[in-house]
Amino acid sequence: MSEDLERRKRPTIHDVARQAGVAVGTVSRYLNGQDVRAGKRAEIERAVEALGFRRSALAAAMKGERTGLVGFMAPDFDEYHSALLNHLAQILRQSGQKLLTYSHATDGSLLRQSLDFLVEQRVDALVMAGLPNSQGILSAFHDEGIPVVVYNNDVRGERLDRVFVDNVKASSRAVGHLVDVGHRKIALVTGDPKDSTGVERRLGYEEALRRHDIPIDPAYVFVGDWKTEAGYNALQGFMALSDPPTAIFSSNYRMTTGVLEWLREHGLRTPQDIAIVSFDDVDLFRLYDDGITAVAQPLPLIAEAIAGYVATRLGDGEVPDIRSRTIECNIILRGSTRRPLPASPAERFGHDRY
Amino acid sequence: MSEDLERRKRPTIHDVARQAGVAVGTVSRYLNGQDVRAGKRAEIERAVEALGFRRSALAAAMKGERTGLVGFMAPDFDEYHSALLNHLAQILRQSGQKLLTYSHATDGSLLRQSLDFLVEQRVDALVMAGLPNSQGILSAFHDEGIPVVVYNNDVRGERLDRVFVDNVKASSRAVGHLVDVGHRKIALVTGDPKDSTGVERRLGYEEALRRHDIPIDPAYVFVGDWKTEAGYNALQGFMALSDPPTAIFSSNYRMTTGVLEWLREHGLRTPQDIAIVSFDDVDLFRLYDDGITAVAQPLPLIAEAIAGYVATRLGDGEVPDIRSRTIECNIILRGSTRRPLPASPAERFGHDRY
DNA sequence: TTGTATGCGTTATCAG
């Protein structure tokens, strides 16, 4: 019942060569799809099958310049990053690339360590969510011949490729939509201002208010840390104001989740009691009450852009040191921003017009 | 502006040795934390820093018996698998293991190909969601010295370790709960019966009905494919019956999402119009209406159990060919199973009693 | 402690 599972030495091309009665070079050529006489080819195939031979990607990579590995690093695999991972995995599979994933848990020292690890594994390229504290250490990758592509957050000044969504415009449109349906007391739940997304989404919010001549009220701005609790606390604060907001723009799906938790706990509903727009689109938003209006990041496009950048860097054409792609978001209109207070009886039936 | 990013040859231990004025062996020993005279140690450290040397894990792995790589394979990185991936990544990091992830998109031929790929990368172990069509090819891994741990679905008869949740018991309790709150017309949305989870969750459902002397009505059973659409279609069918069910037990979160979509579209609410219990627990269920009662799989425990199995296999103790661990689920009671029809006026105020 | 030499499994080069 109890057997010693010992790591039986795997067969090598030498074993295959011997069994097939050919030279190792011939086996190697066979494995790489080069021309081999039909007779020998059959012998080799038989030997491979019999021995259960699988070529060692390690040894192969030690010779060639490429491992075929693309490092993927994210703080953690939450809904956003794992959805992207999913798309990326599909695309990279097509081109024979493999994904070496690593999460660094937003810990600064772990970041350094994680990057070292990926270099040691000799990844051909590195894809990662930009981190403010990765300043200065990423260009080194580029200089050492490992192209880097960041997404989501920027890392200023580094030599690397960037794929972002147009945070400012999307946020501005989202907040503008709230104004359009009649709100003027619009609060913002934003994230860490060290993150470019934090800055940009806030910028979009401010721009929209300015455009509509609505003064920016600091009491209506909550700076959180992107986590669920922040959204919860934000609402707690907003609703305790003597003049609470009638609408919320929340900068990511996690904080929005916290917002919704608070509302649920306190028996408030959207859009009757408060309007909501969230950055990011997740299942929850489709189905919460009559839906939460959301800024949907086109993940498939983002993944494609990233993969494209990686591919051209790994190709042999000349590529500029720095490239950047900005992708537009879609705003998905849902019940949470339905017009709250019909201005006139005539509009009374306009509820469902979007 | 446009520079040829060429893969500068990385420095090797030889380069470090020369620069530091020591032998390669000494550098190697330094890298592996063995004793090196303080003076030379400093020289080496300086050289490593100056050259930007990073040891090649490939070459190192070619010598030793281990790569430190654990293969992780899932059909895709949806909320369930990526949450597990997340936990697993945290735990394996502690023990210096790295995760090589691969998704096979439920395609049978891709499965074979994906497995080959992982073997070629010389993973030390393989963690995967069991697949019915991986019968017969997984024991080969074990026999070749690559331990395999499956989770979620079983692969019958293979020599490998298993970590599951107690699907039968959890389902039975979930359905029992529906009976407890007054339902007798309980429908089942189940998944592919080729998957052990499909079979077991259905078994739990049937057992609960039997225990309560409720006949099993085939019209109340919908066999889906785990996807969102299946849940939607299930509801479509159930509600078209002359005597529709008053409660639904749905076997995974995706299908439940479909169920909720149908309800939303048709203006039905839970628990007023229909009661719901779902397997799996996701954000959506916490916040949909007054919450969806759900069977929560304890992902951290599952990840720990998996990591533990991997660790002992990779250790040098004797381990039985097959091990199995079954973990209990928690049932999270929420609004979707609140007692629908108070039997007597006295119970009228019992709504919130759980 | 340290240096030297050998091998790990491939691929590539160079003759044949």
Next chain:
DNA sequence: CTGATAACGCATACAA
């Protein structure tokens, strides 16, 4: 086309 052989970068046994 094919065979023999030299790298690739590191770890380790052995000798010093």
